[in-house]
Amino acid sequence: MAAFLDRRDPENIEGSAERFEDRAGGWLDVMAAAAELHPITRACMGFHLWSLAGLGQHGDQMEAAVTASRIAASDGSGAIFAPLAMGGAGGLRASGLPPKRLTGWLDGMNSAILTAMRHLNDIETWTSKTEKEMSRLSGRTPPALRAVLTEWPMISAPMAENLTGASRTAVQRNLSWMEAQGLIREVTRQGRYRMWQASH
Incomplete structure (x- = not known):
């Protein structure tokens, strides 16, 4: 993971500081222990644990979101495409206890999917209208x-x-x-x- 994310610990890292490989290993261990959970639940869990494990850089959540999307689609029984950000910030909000975070994640996913479906319907209508106009x-x-x-x-x-x-x-x-x-x-x-x- 360190090589993929191009993360390196400073050369003068103090003895008490945890190395990136150890932090990433801890996150991977927790995710492996949750293997029986539904992929969407694991995706939410992985997203919220990412920064707690010290994997985010300067508060950047992009890597956490991409990783969560890969987890959600991992075995084909989860979400192949869930544009969570289209549903507003609620699904990505990191506050409250785990049940509240999972509820926000699922609500955000539902809202995002409805927004995406409306957009696709609008594009389909636009395409038909434009095809007729441009004929x-x-x-x-x-x-x-x-x-x-x-x-x-x-x-x-x-x-x-x-x-x-x-x-x-x-x-x-x-x-x-x-x-x-x-x-x-x-x-x-x-x-x-x-x-x-x-x-x-």
Whole structure:
């Protein structure tokens, strides 16, 4: 784990200080002891124990969240995809006793899944509407650009150019047309480094 996370103890670590390998080993031992729990419960447990074990760096919870997602999907009976952050901070809040944390985790997961499903429904509706509106346009750029905007929450012109294989001119022309039709909106509100997203 130390090599994967690229974590090293200082060379002058004091004798009383616990080494990273020992802290990681303690976390792994606790997680192994919880092997009989449901993967979603283990994911919650692993997330909240991560910082208590001293594995987080400067309060960063990204590694803990990624590890928790891998635990949740580990054996196929848990959550294959649970965008917990989409449900607000409640599921990731580290306060209260373990039952309260697990309840918050499950509520946050439920809220996140509902939010993600609404977003997917909006994208599906947008795709149907956009396909109909763009049917009068010729060439391969309009459908390719529509596909990119379906798959990505926001795009820039260089990103669209790269993903569609179309020229910068064709991408800019189609983005301008889509924006004029109200199909997409520019979200950065600046002249350079502009980003667009689907208008739901």
